[in-house]
Amino acid sequence: MSTTLEYLSWLIRDAGLIELCQMDHGKLDIGWYDSADNLLHDARTMAGSGNLFTTINRIDLNAIKAHLEAERRVVLNKVCRTPDAAVTRYCRLFFDFDPKRPTDTSSTAAELAEAEARARGLARRLAAVGWPAPAIGMSGNGYHLQFRTALPNTPEVKAQLAAICQGLHLEFSDDVVQFDRSVRNPARLCALYGSVKRKGPNTPERPHRKSWINIPQDWQQVHPRQVAALADHFARQSAAAMPTTRDRSPVGAPAVSGRGDFSTLDVVAWFAAHGTHVGALSGIKHGVKCPWSSEHTSASPRTGSDSIIYESDGGWPGFHCSHSHCTGRTIRDVMALWGDADAYCSGEFIREAAHA
Numbered sequence: 018m019s020t021t022l023e024y025l026s027w028l029i030r031d032a033g034l035i036e037l038c039q040m041d042h043g044k045l046d047i048g049w050y051d052s053a054d055n056l057l058h059d060a061r062t063m064a065g066s067g068n069l070f071t072t073i074n075r076i077d078l079n080a081i082k083a084h085l086e087a088e089r090r091v092v093l094n095k096v097c098r099t100p101d102a103a104v105t106r107y108c109r110l111f112f113d114f115d116p117k118r119p120t121d122t123s124s125t126a127a128e129l130a131e132a133e134a135r136a137r138g139l140a141r142r143l144a145a146v147g148w149p150a151p152a153i154g155m156s157g158n159g160y161h162l163q164f165r166t167a168l169p170n171t172p173e174v175k176a177q178l179a180a181i182c183q184g185l186h187l188e189f190s191d192d193v194v195q196f197d198r199s200v201r202n203p204a205r206l207c208a209l210y211g212s213v214k215r216k217g218p219n220t221p222e223r224p225h226r227k228s229w230i231n232i233p234q235d236w237q238q239v240h241p242r243q244v245a246a247l248a249d250h251f252a253r254q255s256a257a258a259m260p261t262t263r264d265r266s267p268v269g270a271p272a273v274s275g276r277g278d279f280s281t282l283d284v285v286a287w288f289a290a291h292g293t294h295v296g297a298l299s300g301i302k303h304g305v306k307c308p309w310s311s312e313h314t315s316a317s318p319r320t321g322s323d324s325i326i327y328e329s330d331g332g333w334p335g336f337h338c339s340h341s342h343c344t345g346r347t348i349r350d351v352m353a354l355w356g357d358a359d360a361y362c363s364g365e366f367i368r369e370a371a372h373a
């Protein structure tokens with residue numbers, strides 16, 4: 018677990034200036050800081066009530082000053098948030114998983130665990146395409162991933178982020194956990210980790226929790242090219258309007274394990290052959306009965322959306338189960354368990370270019 022001071026020090030380093038915002042029953046209290054120590058000192062004095070948030074992107078101090086002057090010329094003592102136009106750079110790609118639950122309540126432990134499984138699943142999904150490890154945060158009611166970035170606040174970047182959020186929403190939202198697809202404004206706020214999140218009444222089942230964040234030892238930036246590539250991937254995927262069902266027989270006789278080109282694996286036919294395909298969900302997603310469902314401690318929804326396969330989008334197809342017993346399991350584990358994936362590949366893995 019990282020300390021709040023460590024988190025704020027990273028933020029000062031990347032963003033230069035941080036807005037601290039306390040929301041207490043609709044009342045806002047706002048200040049800007051260029052020192053992690055000073056911010057933390059003030060946050061501690063405000064921590065007794067309401068909820069504390071900070072900005073996460075780079076802010077231009079002169080733009081703030083100009084904005085405050087202009088606003089306060091109209092209304093004296095007006096409380097102003099950071100305007101979006103004062104944000105020069107996205108320092109964090111922020112992904113937010115929130116359990117579905119009654120409005121204005123805190124999460125139960127089980128709901129929180131579902132959000133954690135999705136967040137860790139997304140971190141693995143992005144690690145598979147070469148993204149560095151994110152910081153993982155617990156907001157009090159859900160889970161956050163924060164990737165370090167340095168992306169200019171431009172319409173082009175905003176469009177990239179929109180494509181990514183929509184694509185990830187399709188992959189990771191279901192009737193249990195919601196992936197926040199809205200591309201929030203650049204001056205968006207994020208929980209101040211280490212503070213208590215107070216939402217609804219504090220009950221044993223739905224308690225107020227102290228948020229936390231875990232920052233990787235070597236917290237590397239995601240390269241702008243990686244962000245652009247992922248945006249492009251999702252943009253092409255949505256344009257392709259992929260079919261959701263396929264009627265194709267396995268090609269070829271069962272081969273020796275490991276001979277198949279798994280990017281040609283017909284993952285739907287493969288799961289169907291094992292009697293575990295439940296139904297198409299959306300896009301390239303299908304609900305399945307998890308091969309390890311006997312280990313699960315909670316029941317599955319009828320759509321099978323707690324355990325999901327993805328058809329190939331050029332690379333290997335994917336498998337993700339949101340139950341905690343399956344944390345870390347990927348399509349490779351299913352291949353190892355069943356041992357017959359090659360029979361459902363239309364192509365053979367070829368090491369040499371020539372194959373006379």
Ligand SMILES: [Zn+2]
Nearest residue numbers: 307338340343
């Ligand atoms: Zn499972």
